Amino acid sequence: MGLRSSIILLPVAVLLSLVGSSFATNSVHNTFVHCLLNHSEPSHPIAAAIFSQNSSSFSSVLQGHIRNLRFNTSTTPKPFLIVTPFHESHVQTTVVCAKRYNFLMKIRSGGHDYEGASYVASQPFFLMDMFNLRSIEIDMESETAWVQAGATLGELYYRIAEKSKTHGFPAGVCPTVGVGGHISGGGYGNLMRKYGTSVDNVVDAQIVDAQGRLLDRRTMGEDLFWAVRGGGGGSFGVILAYKINLVRVPEKVTVFQVGRTLEQNGTDIVYKWQHVAPTIDNNLFIRLILGVVDGTQVAKKTVRANFIALFLGDSESLVSLMKDKFPQLGLKQSDYIETSWLQSVMFWDNIDITTPVEILLERQPQSMKYLKRKSDYVKKPISKEGWEGIWKKMIELEKSVMYFNPYGGRMAEIPSTETPFPHRSGNLWKIQYQANWYEAGEEVAQYHMNLLKELHKYMTPFVSQNPRQTFMCYKDLDLGINHHGFLGYFKGRAYGVQYFTHNFKRLVEIKSKVDPTNFFRTEQSIPVLSYVEFRKLITEKSVLSLLFGLFALHWFRNLK
Incomplete structure (x- = not known):
């Protein structure tokens, strides 16, 4: 008999000792744990899912899904308790007990929250970490799947590919992102010009509401179902799972990635990209990444524009399309790579596509860093003079990077009120501002974050106004x-x-x-x-x- 099956036979006093002796000196927390233990279903005891600060596994569980090193320091506020539910009843019990004692609960799925708001707070709190709830059930007959909140995008993509080489799902290109947080904030990826955002392809959901009830689309009603498809995590309930529509992809897709500096006619190419990328064939998504690099002259910096693309078709068709619509990029035949859709996910995450695809099942990122993100939406093309000013500002600041993700296509066809995600027709592209660093210390962090804020401020004339619009998944x-x-x-x-x-x-x-x-x-x-x-x-x-x-x-x- 294993721990989880036998633990129900133990008295509450013994169960409390299993979750850590710290509760013996804190009557309020002790009472909370009593509530959890006493209200869990006999067939699914909760004790093995509870970790106090004195538990030997507390630190490893807490740090296991921290993806921003800014929030993994000795001074970062820690939860007084972690609950890692492995059954839906654990979520219900936890909500009921937390509400009874008015405890602040943070909910984490993958830990990619840019501001750590899913697992850090300035007041006492406990953490519900969803990583044990990660099942994926795919039904190819209906071309749908139920995916639990604790699964990662990489796990989802891998399981879809196990069933079909011609299906995918429109979501992010980082495989370690958690499904729950990603979809609840809107979710997007390089299929969005063809199929819209993640929430545009959600047809049902399971949540636990503030009363501890387990609800689906029928029982929660259309208003709440609308809200949990892009209204942000941690507002309306605990997302247990989403039912998603799978989308069709070719058995072979084509990718490319090329870079052009300002000395290589970068300004004209970027100027052309902004007119082409939102209007070109919906099967083609071309992301633009701008960063500062060494120039050809000694001790002189320049800007490099990297173009990374996914085309839902063969390379011959893409060659013809690019020659017709975007010859300025000057692609060669060797730049085009035909691959499977699953391997294209690896390509976009800078993983060698010859690597075994099982790497997508790994929950830990390839590297860890300190980071800060901001975002914007652009509605009007930027003049060449405007781009020249942006180059000068980027070279002056040097460290920051900008990612430009084109809209148009299906994104312009869906009404802005269809889901809480409003950024539809009228947007040319979205900007993600990135600051990444690897040195610890508050001064270092402030230096990089201030540079990013300065670049963000400089971009004000070029982006949406009244209000200045931002993307929920890029929390700021x-x-x-x-x-x-x-x-x-x-x-x-x-x-x-x-x-x-x-x-x-x-x-x-x-x-x-x-x-x-x-x-x-x-x-x-x-x-x-x-x-x-x-x-x-x-x-x-x-x-x-x-x-x-x-x-x-x-x-x-x-x-x-």
Whole structure:
């Protein structure tokens, strides 16, 4: 009899010793663990999924899915407890008990949250880590799959390829990203011009709501189902799984990656790219990456433009298309590589495509680094003079990198209100600003992050305005941090309208209905605006606060 099958036979006192002796000195935490143990289903005991700070595996479990070294230091706030559910009932029990004792819960799937908001907090919290819930069930007859939140994209792609060489899924190109966080924030990849975002291909979901109920699309209703397809993680419930539509891909696809510096006519090529990439054949996705490198002259820097592409077709067809639409890039026959769609995922992650595809099952990234990200959307082409200014600024700052991801195609056909993800027609491309470094220390971090902020500020005239739009999956706490007091809605609106534009209001309405006490919350979750909040104001006996709150509710309800 194994631990998980026999553990139910042990008394609660013994079970508490299994999760760490630290709870003996903390009655509140001790009571919380009692609640978890007493309310777990007898057939699925939860004790083996609980780790206190005194547990021998606590550090390895916590650090196992930290993907940004900025949040893996001795001073990074740690959870007082980690729960790693291996059954859906564990999630339900944890939500019920956490809500009973008003504990802040963070939810992590893959750990790629750029700001660590899924596993770090400034106040006491515990972590629910979903990595044990990672099953993938594929039904080729219906061309659908159920994938649990703790699975990685690499695992999903690999399992799809096991069943079919002509199916894929539109999601990210980093195989170690967790499915739960990726899809809940919108999700995208190099299939989006053909098939849209990840959430555009979600047809059902399983969640645990704030009451601990296990819901699917039918039982949660269409409003909540709309919200969990791109409204961000940690706002509406715990995502257990998504049901996705698989999409058709050719048995052979074509990829290429080439670089051109400013000395190699880079300005004219980039200028042409911005007109071609969003309008070319929907089967072709050409990402542009800009970075600073050594120039041909000694001690002089230049900008290199890297173009990396996926084409859903053979190389002969792509050669013809590029000669017709983008001859300025000057590709040679040897630049084109035909491969399977699964191997193209490896190509995009800088993995040699001759490597066994089982590498996609590895959950640890190839390398770890400190990082910061920001994002923007561009709606109008940039003039050559504008590009020349950007080159000068990049060379001045030197360290930062920009990724340009073209839109158009299917992205321009889907209404902006179809899902919470609003960035559709009218966007030419999205920018991801990257700062990466490998040295520890706060001064080093601030140096790199300040350079990135300066580049982001310089780009202001070239990007969307009123609001300046950003991508939810590229979380950026510079946009605002919400402490969810009585001004929580207004603090939430600061970042909410940039992530969701006109869809933010509907997200707040749904949040206020399904989670009025704001149990599910992070630094940038969807805020509530409800009478529950105003009852709190009354208990504060502050007439000014109450009047302000009533005004806010009236203003919100009349907001167009």
